[in-house]
Amino acid sequence: DIQMTQSPSTLSASVGDRVTITCRASQSISDWLAWYQQKPGKAPKLLIYRASNLERGVPSRFSGSGSGTEFTLTISSLQPDDFATYHCQQYNRYSWTFGQGTKVEIK
Amino acid sequence: QLQLQESGPGLVKSSETLSLTCTVSDGSITTIGYYWGWIRQPPGKGLEWIGSFYYSGNTYYNPSLKSRVTISVDSSKNQFSLNLTSATAADTAVYYCARPDYASGSYYDSWGQGTLVTVSS
Numbered sequence: 001d002i003q004m005t006q007s008p009s010t011l012s013a014s015v016g017d018r019v020t021i022t023c024r025a026s027q028s029i030s031d032w033l034a035w036y037q038q039k040p041g042k043a044p045k046l047l048i049y050r051a052s053n054l055e056r057g058v059p060s061r062f063s064g065s066g067s068g069t070e071f072t073l074t075i076s077s078l079q080p081d082d083f084a085t086y087h088c089q090q091y092n093r094y095s096w097t098f099g100q101g102t103k104v105e106i107k
Numbered sequence: 108q109l110q111l112q113e114s115g116p117g118l119v120k121s122s123e124t125l126s127l128t129c130t131v132s133d134g135s136i137t138t139i140g141y142y143w144g145w146i147r148q149p150p151g152k153g154l155e156w157i158g159s160f161y162y163s164g165n166t167y168y169n170p171s172l173k174s175r176v177t178i179s180v181d182s183s184k185n186q187f188s189l190n191l192t193s194a195t196a197a198d199t200a201v202y203y204c205a206r207p208d209y210a211s212g213s214y215y216d217s218w219g220q221g222t223l224v225t226v227s228s
Contacts, residue, residue, distance in 0.1 A: 001170060034214035043203055043218035044154065055216070087154055091213035094167040096144070098154040 002026050002092050006099035012107040019075040021102045023088035028068045032091040035064055035073045038101075039084045047086075048073065078104070109134040111204045111219035119198075121228040125191040129204030129219060130184070137162055137182050142212045145178065145189045147200040148221075155200075159207075160187065194226045 003026040013019050023033065031051035036044035046055045048064035051071055061076040075082055083106055088099040115127035129143070136143055144159035158168040158178050168176050177190045191198060202224055206217040 032211075032213050036215075043205075043221055044215070046214060046216045049208070049214040049216075050211075089154070089214065091207075091211070094159070095169070096146075096156040096159070096207075096213075096215075098146075098156065100153040 001095065002029060002090055002097050004088055004090055004097050004099040006088055006102050008102060009100065010103045010105060012105045013078050014107045015078055015080060017078045019078050019104060021073045021086055023071045023073070023099050025069045025071075025090055029090045029092055031067045033064075033066070033071050034089045036087045036089065037084045038087060044087060109206065109217045111206065111217060113202060113204050113219045113222040115222065115224070117223060117225060119194050119224060119226050121195055121226055123194055125189070125194045125198055125224055125226065127189045127202055127222065127224070128186050129188070130186050132185075136180060136185055136187055140209050142207050143187055144205055144207065144215070146203045146205055146215070148203070149197075149200040157189065196226050196228075198224070199226045200224060
């Protein structure tokens, strides 16, 4: 099974900060990686798919990069609405695996 | 726009079977090319994929849960269901039904609102 490891688990930041979250796969997954944002009591919302493609309607301050085993989600200028938990997810051979999540908190 | 709605008991006794149903609206679960799946999230923890089925009937399960999980389909009601046997407190979670994208099936772009299931002794 492919394991996904996110870092950090928690991140404290201020409005306007540039924020980067990392996700590592236990083996190569090419670019089969997605990023989600989740707010308390809500279902996850897709932000990025195929590592770097922005989902329709998602602000351009969100970007994704990486391939193989190392991936990053970057928020170029953190906004009040961005304080949430972020999850990465891989797909490989009919199996989907999520990272443990990164909570972005107000500093 | 596709809508998914989970339903089922919010409280399950330990060692019994956890059963949930996902009702799909504004879309058919038999549409060619789509997967449909179940994902859960224990309180304060990350997301865990439970299993999925393909429109053709093939099913795929998380190896860590495979021995206890069955996903079934009722196409006449446009529903699919999750059965998780021998439930324990570790199965307490918010359970989501969700559908990945059509082109690759690799990422989930449609989700239900989720339903909390508590397993107690």
